[in-house]
Amino acid sequence: MAGAFERVAIFGAGLSGQAAKRLAIERGMKVCIFDEGGQGDEANFDQQSLHAFDAFIFSPGFAMQHPWRVLAEGVTKPCYSELGFAAQYWRGQLLGVTGTNGKTTLTSLLCAGLEGAGHVAVAAGNIGSPLSDAVLGAVNRSDAYAVCEISSFQAELSEGLRLDGLIWINFAEDHLDRYANLADYFAAKQRLCSCLAPDAPCVLGASVVAFDPAVADISHCTLVAQATEPVEGLEPHSPFYQSPQSENFALAASLWRALDLPLEALISRANTLQLAAHRLRQVEVWGEVSFWDDSKATNFHAALAAMDALNEQKVPVFWIGGGSP
Incomplete structure (x- = not known):
């Protein structure tokens, strides 16, 4: 269990690293930040460093081939992303949104829709607000939702992450400066499917299934959303009335129904949401x-x-x- 850790190493002194540090300290852990740019506590990490820590937390910028990550993953101690580390302390429901494009827009819509339905909700993750900060805030309660935008970089280390619902919007060529090929990029995102809680809904976009049809068999709860005609109630001025956002709305509506939430609240917020x-x-x-x-x-x-x-x-x-x- 994460609570049993005495000393954790955090890699990267940026936004997610600092947020993980605050959470770890609040939980009574001793922390050392390793940062190659000299902004942390240490600038070097080697084989001898491994023995001083119970767990390792990596910022998204550390690719699988990074020497520090290779060292940490080469032992049996837990390796987390900031998101996975924080998820263990989140008390409410956790929804994930991933995909090549459209993640921020859909994360914002889901969060706004949940608020419109009378729920406490917070957007976190790759959208710019670390989940660790939400965990430390008043919003961390059993009746709240965290809607997390999850990049492939964050999905690579899925330890600790447990999702109560997932939307995988789409899949297309991207980040080939980090991944050797499209299959590796796909595999990074697919790790999120193994993080689903029992019976948690998973909504897949058509391009995801087109790349690998087998992904549709990951769970009996998997839904494959198709583009549809505009939903009744969506107004012509809504950014979700026409392509490409109409396809994104179809995905959100599929998850919404699976979670037994009132569609009227989602439609109402879709009509007023301003895109970033x-x-x-x-x-x-x-x-x-x-x-x-x-x-x-x-x-x-x-x-x-x-x-x-x-x-x-x-x-x-x-x-x-x-x-x-």
Whole structure:
């Protein structure tokens, strides 16, 4: 059990590392942060360091091939992500959202919908708020929900993570600077399926099943959501009324029904939710030309989804790309 640890090593002195440190100290553990940039307690970790700790907590930036992670995973002591470490102390329900694209939007919608249904809810994880901080806050109660955006980096170390529901939105080429191939990238995300509590619903997007049809057999509770016509009650101004967000809403609605939550609350919040910045939003009009900002589309899958959505307007589309070569 995590509570039995006396000394833990935390790797990375950034946002998640510092949050894990606060939680570990609050739980009575002694902590040492290892950070290559010199921002932690130590800048070097070697074979001799292993014996001084009961468990290891890694920030998302530490890939599987990193020497420190190879050392830690080479012994029988637990290796956690910040998310998995914190999950052991979360008292309420824990929902996960993963996928190549659309995670932040869907996490925000689910959290808003839960609040609209009268529940206490908090968004955490890759969305920018470590789960450790939620655990330390007043929101950590048995009747609360934590909706966690989970990247493949966080999913690699699934120790301690137990999910009461999961949405895997989509799957497409990405992060091949970290993974040797698409199969390895897929496998990292698929680890979350083994974290599901008994009878917990798992909703899969069509592109996930298209990459590996066997993933649909992971549980008798697995649901494969398909794109549908706009749901009754969704208003035309809602960001979820048309593609690509209409497909994301179908996934959310599938999980919602499986959790026996009132769909009206989800629809109501979908009609009022404002998408985070740089997510396919019209920012200017000049004459008959409209300008759209979709700069969060940092891979081909996201960019193509935006192009498809704008092509539905039956007008010429000019794409302006940029960034590092």
